[in-house]
Amino acid sequence: MYQLDDDSILFPPVHEAMREPNGLLAIGGDLSPERLKAAYYDGIFPWFNPGEMPLWWSPDPRAVLMVGELHISRTMKKILKKQKYRVTINHAFNDVIEACSIRQEGTWILPEVRAGYQGLHQQGIAHSVEAWYGEELVGGLYGVNMGLLFCGESMFSRMDDASKVAFITFYFHFLRYNGQLFDCQVLNHHTASLGAKEISRRDFLHILYRWRNKAIDPACWLPQSIEISPLFT
Incomplete structure (x- = not known):
């Protein structure tokens, strides 16, 4: 699983997302507006439970x-x-x-x-x-x-x-x-x-x-x- 760099808002290519769980692409990073914009620009969104690190997803199908x-x-x-x-x-x-x-x-x-x-x-x-x-x-x-x-x-x-x-x-x-x-x-x-x-x-x-x-x-x-x-x- 790809660990996001706190000093960069770059994401891995979405085709590298996992099949199971479906669409999980990366973990970590912050939830700054800049990172969120970069995520949505590439079809990625955050979803995670309390107590977890941020998880970033691009499921297939959508x-x-x-x-x-x-x-x-x-x-x-x-x-x-x-x-x-x-x-x-x-x-x-x-x-x-x-x-x-x-x-x-x-x-x-x-x-x-x-x-x-x-x-x-x-x-x-x-x-x-x-x-x-x-x-x-x-x-x-x-x-x-x-x-x-x-x-x-x-x-x-x-x-x-x-x-x-x-x-x-x-x-x-x-x-x-x-x-x-x-x-x-x-x-x-x-x-x-x-x-x-x-x-x-x-x-x-x-x-x-x-x-x-x-x-x-x-x-x-x-x-x-x-x-x-x-x-x-």
């Missing part, structure tokens, strides 16, 4: 949500039409990542992890999406923007379907600004229900390399309220 492949159930369409929640971007990044960190016992979002992503947020690279019920923050998500890709990291809900409403609303917003792909990292029931699927790491990297240096309009990330597509209103 879970993604393609443009035009979002699945919205009939039940969710009814929920969206009710407009129960107000959705915003970058109104409460610190609150969102804090909520994600305490949503379940054994979370990996430790203080040093939060500090790294908060640093990325201050640089305009990490972003949050919030769902509000009145003035109460009841759901949301955060992730990293890499060119025309959005790499989702974590979601939380304090009320039914709040995080799904936040994500679906953000999905259409991101597409309006020419967003091309949502990186879901590893497929789970929640992301699969929204239309995410697995593609090979090679195909994912091909997409990443194509779009990572394309600048999205900064207006996409201005603190703002966003609304669902007219299809549901």
Whole structure:
């Protein structure tokens, strides 16, 4: 296993990632914004448990949500039409990542992890999406923007379907600004229900390399309220 150098933010080539556990590429290093940026630029992300050294991953296959492949159930369409929640971007990044960190016992979002992503947020690279019920923050998500890709990291809900409403609303917003792909990292029931699927790491990297240096309009990330597509209103 590759041990990262504390004095360098370089990662080994992703094709050297282990098959078992799937995608484990490197261990160690810090969680500075500079290292995180270097990781996402090459399709790598951190994930580790409390008490462990940072572990860095690039799994094969990779879970993604393609443009035009979002699945919205009939039940969710009814929920969206009710407009129960107000959705915003970058109104409460610190609150969102804090909520994600305490949503379940054994979370990996430790203080040093939060500090790294908060640093990325201050640089305009990490972003949050919030769902509000009145003035109460009841759901949301955060992730990293890499060119025309959005790499989702974590979601939380304090009320039914709040995080799904936040994500679906953000999905259409991101597409309006020419967003091309949502990186879901590893497929789970929640992301699969929204239309995410697995593609090979090679195909994912091909997409990443194509779009990572394309600048999205900064207006996409201005603190703002966003609304669902007219299809549901």
